[in-house]
Amino acid sequence: MRPKPLPQSDRHERIAALAKLPVFWNLSGKRVVIAGGSDGAAWKAELLQSCGAAVELYCEHDDLGETMKALVERTALIHHPHPWHCGIFTGASLALADCETDDEARAFFCAARAAGIPVNVIDKPAYCQFQFGSIVNRSPVIVSISTDGAAPILAQAIRQRIETLLPPSLKQWASLAHSLREAVNRRLTPGAARRLFWERFAARSLSTNEPPAEETAHRLLTNAEQIASRPPSGSVTLVGAGPGDAELLTLKAMRALQAADVILFDDLVSPEVLELARREAKRFLVGKRGGRESCRQDDINDMMVRFAKAGKRVVRLKSGDPMIFGRAGEEIARLETEGIAVDVVPGITAASAMAASLKTSLTNRDLAQQVRFVTGHSRNHELPRTVDWASLAAANQTSIFYMGGRMAGQIEQRLRDNGMTSDTPVVVVSSVSRPQERRWAGPLGSLSEAMRTIGVDEPVLIGVGEVFGAVAGGRIRPSEIDRLETLAGSL
Template sequence: MDVLQLLPSDRNATPARMAPLAKLPVFWALEGKRVVVAGGSDAAAWKAELLAACGAEVHVYAEDLSETFANLIDRSGVSSEGRLLHHDEPWSPQAFEDAQIAIADCADDEAAAAFFGAARKAGVPVNVIDKPKFCQFQFGSIVNRSPVVIAISTDGAAPILAQAIRRRIETLLPPSLKSWAALAQSIRDKVNARLSPGAPRRAFWEGFVDRAFGPVPGTGTEGDLLIEAGRFAATAKASAGRVTLVGAGPGDAELLTLKAVRALQAADVILFDDLVSGEVLELARREAKRLLVGKRGGRTSCKQEDINAMMISLAKAGKRVVRLKSGDPMIFGRAGEEIACLAKEGIAVDVVPGVTSACAMAARLGVSLTHRDHAQAVRLVTGHSRSGDLPANLDWQNLAEPRTTTIFYMGGRTASQIRDRLLAAGMDIKTPAVVMRAVTRINETRWLGIVDDLAQAMEAVGLDEPVLIGIGTVFAEAGSSFGTGSSELQFASKARPFQRRGVQ
C-alpha cells in the first residue's frame, strides 16, 4: 500500500505510527518476585528455568518431577539462593497469593480451566502451556544477550518460523554485544550527567552503537568513553542542528540503503514527500515528528520556499532534520536549491543517495539500460517544466538518436507532446516504449508498446500518479519476458503478464 492510501491531503497530516499488533510485546521485571509453576514435566521445567533466569522466586507445585526438573532444582542451590522452591503437593488457591505470574502444564482442558479460573480470580496473569485458550500471555522465542533481550512471536501461528527467525538473529548479533550493553548500563548515568538531552547526547550514543558490534570492550574502554562524552559536552552548541537529504527510493523499503535507515533512526523531524511510502516511514525513529510537504502536479502543494524556511528554522533550533525524498534526492528532487539555501544560512547538509526510479524500472523489467547491442548512453529527462508544459530547451534531435535510452520523469501529462516531438525529430514510430506507474509498489502498472502509441498508453495507465516513460530499443528485450501479441497493461499485484505490440 502506498502513502497516498494512508495519508489525507493535508500537508501536515501524519501516517499511523504503528501497524496493528497481534500481541503487545512486554518485558516484565521479575527479580525477587514470587511466581507459580504447576506441574513437574519437562515443559514446566523449561518455563521454571526461564523465570529463574529473570531472578524470580519460582514456587513449583508438583507431586512428581521429571528427571530434567529434579536435576534443575538440585542444581539451583535452593537453600542458598531460594530461586526454585519445590512444594511436594498439588497447587491450591492459596498458592497464588502475592504471585506475579502463574504457569501450568495441565493434562487436559478440565484441569487447565480450573487453574486458569483460579489464577484469574486471584488477579494473576496466567499461561497454560500449549493451551492458547487458557493463556493471557505467551512466551516468545528468545535471543539472549542480556541486558539485550529479543523475543519473537508469531502469535502461535508458526512456532517453527519464530525459531528460524531467532536463528537468523543469533547469527547477526555477536556475543560481544552482551558486554557492550552491560557497559552502557554501567556508564549511562555518568554520560547523562555530562551531556544534556538533545543532539550531543544522541550523537555520543550513536557513536557507542557503532563500537558495540565490534570486539569485546577492554579494561580501558569505560574511561575512553567518558573522556569522549566530555569532549562532546565541550564542543556542543545549542544551534548544532543539521539537515540530511535522504533518498527514499521508488517505494519498496527494502531498496533503502543502510545509511538512509540510520538517518531516519537519528532524525528529530522528517519532512517527507507525497510519494514516500508508508513502509519506508515505518523504519523511522518513533519519536521523530513527521511533516508531509508533498508537491504534486495538478494538486494543492507545499511551496518550495516554505519547505526551505521550515528546514532552516528547525535546524537553527538544534534539530536533526531529514528531508526524505522519493527516488534519489539529486535527480529531479530540487536538492540543488535546498542545498544552496541551507549553505547560505551556514547549516550543515548531508546527502544520502537513493535508488532512482529509472534504475528500479530497469530492474523490474529485467532490462539493461545500456545493453551493448542497443544503447551507448542513457538520458534522464524531465517531462515537464515549471509551467507544466514540456521544457522549451530540450534537444529533440539528440533525444531521437536511436542508440540512446531515454527515460522521461513526470511526463504523463505531456506524453502525447513527447511522442510528437520525437517523431518530428526523425524517431522511428516503432521504437519500443515503456510506461510504468508506481514502480516497485503493490499497485505497480506497466505498459509496453511503441512510441507511436504513447497517447493511448497514458489513457490506459492514467494520470492519478506520476509515471516513467522509457524509450529506446533496449525495451524490445522487456517484451521477451512477457510474451508477444497485442499491447496491454500488467498490474504487479496480478500474475498475468503484459505483452507488446509492434516491436520486431
C-alpha cells in the first residue's frame, strides 16, 4: 500500500521545506573520480581523502596546479595523466570535475549520470546533483552548513560562529562516546536511565576544553548506574561579559552562556551579549547601579545557591571582568561554603576596552611605568577613604577611575591637593565599546566641567596621566618644553 500523504497542516507542523536533503555519506574505501587539476579540485580531493575515499585524478601533467601537484606528491591520490573519458565512471561512487566551459561541464555531467554516478561540477550549480557545505570538523562530530549556493560567505560566517561554540576537545569526547556505547547499553536498560547517562555525558563534553583523561572511560563505565541515578549536581560560573560589545566576549564565555540553565545578569550587561545565551535559559536581572533601586548582594548569593542546589547550571554574568570591582570574592566564598562547584571566566575589563578605543597604551614606556585601577565610590556612595591620593598624584603612572562619574569633582580636587598639576591630561569615556560611546579629553582642571557634558547616567571611566596627552589635544609636556628650550639655546 502506498504511503498516505500528510495533510498540509501536519506537514508544516512536522518539518519545514528543505532546499536540499543533508546526507552524511560513508566513502571509506570507495572510489571517487575527479577531472581537472585546479586548486578547487585539489581542495575537494583532499576533503574526500580525509573521508577515506580512494581518489583518482584524471588530468594532464601540464594542467596540474601547484596545490594539486603537491597533493599528488604527498598523498595516495592516484594520478592518471590524461583527460577523462566515459570509461572512468565504472565502479565509482562519486564523480567531480572542474570544467572551464559549459559544454565540457555538460558533457561530464551527462556521462556521469548515464553511468548512474552522483556528480558535482565545481562552481557550476546547473551541473551538480549534490553540493559541499561549509564544514565544522570535530569528527566524529561533523556539522555541515549549506545555503543552497545562494550565499557561500554567509555559510562561512555561520561556520565561524559554530566553531566558537564547540570546544576542540569535543572530538575526543565524541570518540569516547563511540567506544563506550555498547558497554553502556549492556549496563543500562533502555529508557530514562540510559538517556540520563548520555545527557550528563553530553553536558560534560560541551562544558570543558579538556579532553577526557585515560582513566575516564573506566570511571564512567564503573559508575554508569550511579551517574544515571544520582540527582543532578548544579554549578555556578562567574562570567565576564566585557564592556558591552558582544564581539569582545571570550570563546569560553560564549560556551558557558550556551550551556546555562539560569543566568543572573548585571544591569550593565548589553542586550547583544544576552542574545548569545541559550534560548531556554531562565534570565534574572540582578544588577546594582548607582542612583537606582538595586538587588541586595545577599539575595543574589541566595539565588545562586538555590538554583545550583536544584541541579541547575548557573551563570552569574557580570559586566567587564568579574574579578575587578565586582563582588566576586563574596560570591565565591558563599558558594564554596555551600559546597557548590564554582568556576570563573575572565572578561575584558572596561579600562582595556577604553585603551583600545582610544588607541592609547596605558603603559607607554616613556610616560608610565605602572597603571592603577581605582574605584570611584565606596559602600557609602562617596570616595573610598583608604585611597592613597598622594601616590596617585605622582608622575610616571596611569590611573583609571571606575564608576567615578558622580565623584569626578572630588577626584579632581584630591589629585590637585596632592600635587598633580591642573594641566595633566585626562580622558572621560562613557559606555565604552557601545554604540552610544561618548568621549571627552582635556586638562584635569576641566574635569568637573567635562562631566556636565558627558553626564553620569551611563557607566563612566576617567583616565588620568601623561599617556593621554595626544588624546587631550597633543599638549607638549613640561619635559619636552625643557628639551626644546635647551635645543633653541644651542642654535
